Amino acid sequence: MAETIFITGVSCGLGHGLAKVYLEQGATVYGCSRRAPEELIAQGLLFQKIDLADAERGQPELAKWLSGVPQFDTVILNAAKLGEIRDMQATPLSDLRETMEINVWANKWLLDTLFAEERPVQQVVAISSGASLSGSRGWNGYSLSKGALNMLIQLYAGEQPQTHFTSLAPGLVDTAMQDYLTTLPADERFKPLAILKAAKGTEQMPDGESCARRLIGAFSELRQRASGSYADIRKL
């Protein structure tokens, strides 16, 4: 039977690649973002426009859209905001709040809605980042939010023993996030920038679709690990 998949952030980058690969495999794919990926919709993507920064509107929209969907094989919490690379002190609280809203709290209401109606979910993969552990100077709200995401996933794993959870760092992916990072001026304060600039255009930074194929290929292996744990695709 065809798998049923749910992916956030399908309009571009890694999420677009994940949706494309699953559609090619014949899966039923539900995807959301603010912008609509018209070519994926033409290929059968079941799309709903949702702003993950707006829980009050987003959660009821999501619940209505998914009402009656009996189960999900795989849920991929992929959408995220990077924000500007700058010091914590230079980052407005409003910006940090928005980053936490999209990268952490939206995943809380997404999971609550997905598990509503006693809907079974086999596996949840939250796309994390090496930044969740590294805390490099300049990565401010992004690092904070990805660290909190890892813990959110561990907490849900304790509550939902019938579902397998992982926070998965996808490695470097050549997407809009990296277009922003690799075109910033060199800055001694923000050390990873030099590494990212060197990796851009090499096999160290595959495009969203290539990375998606690699991640999907590793999802069954993830299930051998403890539910709720963090993994890095580069170390599997």
Ligand SMILES: NC(=O)c1ccc[n+]([C@@H]2O[C@H](COP(=O)([O-])OP(=O)(O)OC[C@H]3O[C@@H](n4cnc5c(N)ncnc54)[C@H](OP(=O)(O)O)[C@@H]3O)[C@@H](O)[C@H]2O)c1
């Ligand atoms: N690129 C990398 O090197 C890298 C490295 C480590 C981890 N990651 C992680 O990989 C995942 C995908 O990143 P990416 O590089 O593909 O990023 P991206 O190209 O910037 O795409 C981000 C996706 O998230 C969606 N999104 C952002 N804000 C949203 C909002 N408020 N509501 C709904 N959707 C929203 C965007 O859709 P709309 O703008 O249309 O809403 C877009 O589809 C993220 O979790 C990121 O942290 C990426």
